[in-house]
Amino acid sequence: MFKERIYNFSAGPSMLPAAVLERASADLLNYNATGMSVMEMSHRSKVYDEIFQSVKEKLRKVMNIPSGYHILFMHGGATGAFASVAMNLIGENGKADYVITGNFSKNAASEAKKYGAVNIAYDTADKNHTYIPEQKDLKLTQGASYLHYCANNTIFGTAWKYVPTAGGVPVVSDMSSCILSEPVDVSKFGLIYAGAQKNMAPAGFAVAILNKDVPIKTLGYTPKILDYNMMIKEDSMPNTPSTYNIYILGLVLDWIQELGGLTKMAEINRDKAKILYNYLDSSEFYISPAQKEARSVMNITFKTANEEMDAKFVKESAAAGLANLKGHRLVGGMRASVYNAMPMEGVAKLVEFMDKFERDNR
Numbered sequence: 362m363f364k365e366r367i368y369n370f371s372a373g374p375s376m377l378p379a380a381v382l383e384r385a386s387a388d389l390l391n392y393n394a395t396g397m398s399v400m401e402m403s404h405r406s407k408v409y410d411e412i413f414q415s416v417k418e419k420l421r422k423v424m425n426i427p428s429g430y431h432i433l434f435m436h437g438g439a440t441g442a443f444a445s446v447a448m449n450l451i452g453e454n455g456k457a458d459y460v461i462t463g464n465f466s467k468n469a470a471s472e473a474k475k476y477g478a479v480n481i482a483y484d485t486a487d488k489n490h491t492y493i494p495e496q497k498d499l500k501l502t503q504g505a506s507y508l509h510y511c512a513n514n515t516i517f518g519t520a521w522k523y524v525p526t527a528g529g530v531p532v533v534s535d536m537s538s539c540i541l542s543e544p545v546d547v548s549k550f551g552l553i554y555a556g557a558q559k560n561m562a563p564a565g566f567a568v569a570i571l572n573k574d575v576p577i578k579t580l581g582y583t584p585k586i587l588d589y590n591m592m593i594k595e596d597s598m599p600n601t602p603s604t605y606n607i608y609i610l611g612l613v614l615d616w617i618q619e620l621g622g623l624t625k626m627a628e629i630n631r632d633k634a635k636i637l638y639n640y641l642d643s644s645e646f647y648i649s650p651a652q653k654e655a656r657s658v659m660n661i662t663f664k665t666a667n668e669e670m671d672a673k674f675v676k677e678s679a680a681a682g683l684a685n686l687k688g689h690r691l692v693g694g695m696r697a698s699v700y701n702a703m704p705m706e707g708v709a710k711l712v713e714f715m716d717k718f719e720r721d722n723r
């Protein structure tokens with residue numbers, strides 16, 4: 362139906378930069394005169410090891426990750442991390458603080474409950490996750506092994522504008538939907554993790570950036586594949602890693618570097634989000650549920666006054682080459698995920714469409 366690439370506003374898996382796809386397709390049949398594609402290589406081969414090590418170095422450079430942090434490529438996506446975080450950090454008879462600001466942080470807390478005592482330090486469900494709590498309102502527990510929060514709430518379109526602290530207790534952040542979107546002071550975190558499929562690579566792995574000083578308290582039954590000590594010892598290769606997807610991450614990191622790094626990336630992302638939010642604020646037809654101070658730069662949620670109109674919007678926008686604007690089933694309405702790879706033109710086209718839709722349906 363479409364002869365050209367369209368603007369894909371999916372929350373994940375989501376758009377990859379066209380330059381990355383072009384590079385990958387040029388490499389596809391015969392990578393670097395090896396006579397094979399990266400996806401056909403042994404993960405133990407010298408060529409692949411060079412790719413793998415260079416991806417880690419690039420990630421360290423782009424995110425400015427201090428040498429006191431491990432970089433691990435884990436299986437099981439971010440949901441795997443919900444379990445591995447607890448299975449490595451909570452400890453026998455341990456406890457941890459979780460802040461719930463949306464569905465994924467709720468899922469992370471539910472998973473952790475299987476392995477220890479979970480204290481809900483705050484839950485924004487009272488206002489349907491439209492806001493982010495202040496530091497002073499977090500109810501932290503004495504003796505907690507860590508504080509967990511989700512930096513960007515993909516479904517509800519909110520984001521933390523500060524890094525919470527927990528009196529020296531390691532802070533663990535799910536950055537699945539905002540990693541690589543802006544510079545982050547990694548030194549503030551005990552652990553950062555993220556599923557790959559939004560700003561990093563195709564779906565299939567998760568990155569974990571772990572402070573070497575955080576005590577690893579593996580439980581007797583922690584599976585080898587989720588065991589941080591094992592992953593550190595085996596350099597993320599106790600078995601076959603997501604070889605091809607990790608290679609794509611390397612290409613994405615090259616693309617970010619060429620663009621000017623995360624400072625530039627953040628500037629572009631802020632500009633894109635500003636265009637959409639300014640438009641939403643100027644319109645009486647669309648409603649933007651997230652509180653202004655908590656608005657996400659990556660996932661922008663909005664709706665009209667009724668569900669039928671929302672459905673019409675989703676249908677007509679898709680036909681116009683603006684794909685996957687339907688909001689998550691938990692919130693309805695619409696959601697524009699404008700990750701790093703969404704070009705400014707995509708956002709401009711969306712606003713143009715929204716404006717016309719408003720005029721036609723007011």
Ligand SMILES: Cc1ncc(COP(=O)(O)O)c(C=O)c1O
Pocket residue numbers: 372373437438439440441465511513514515516535536537538556557
């Ligand atoms: C913030 C956040 N955390 C966790 C997940 C779950 O990721 P995965 O599908 O990799 O388990 C998602 C997926 O969309 C997410 O957006």
